[in-house]
Amino acid sequence: MKLNIMIAIAIGVLTYGLTLYFNHNDRPNMVVQPEDSALIKPVLGKIAPDFSFTDTKGRARALRDFGGKIVILNFWASWCAPCIKEFPALIELASTNKDVVLIALSSDFESSAMHKFIEKMKKNHPAIARSNIYIALDEDNRITGPLYETFKLPETLIIDRSQMLAHKLIGANWTVLGVQNILSDL
Secondary structure, three states: OHHHHHHHHHHHHHHHHHHHHHHHHOOOOOOOOOOOOOOOOOOOOOEOOOOEEEOOOOOEEEHHHHOOOEEEEEEEOOOOHHHHHHHHHHHHHHHHOOOEEEEEEEOOOOHHHHHHHHHHHHHHOHHHHOOOEEEEEOHHHOHHHHHOOOOOOOEEEEEOOOOEEEEEEEOOOOOHHHHHHHHHOO
16 A cells, blocks of 8 residues: 555656656757847846836836836746735736836746736736736746746846846745735836
């Protein structure tokens, strides 16, 4: 009996490890560089690396388009429980602050998973449709990984009006009031 349980656990661990290995290795190995062809590493107090994206509404934008606004740049995925927990708070922050833009970049493997999550969110959080909220798939993690060096989700960067990296929030253990205080100081 104990041997059977041990074998079942070993098979489960092996299967899980192989799944992670193959899911990780089927993605292209890309190094994307910013437009000035120099790899810029994000450092608080420095200019945020620029990037372009097309959101779920078909709007093509770049980070530089939001100069003069505070940008909340969120890296998330629909399979990430802490990301799901914090998403309504991010929507609230963007919908209650007119000088704030939310750019939420999904690391989902399939755009259908991201779209399904967004449709669910719309039912309880209609503010997600506001014009200052941009949700996009970070295809091949070209922005999340190489450009912003984000490897653990969720991660949120607050970029000030002059496009300087002002704050970094790792995980979902923050409060709306705490972030509102940060925003009011910018």
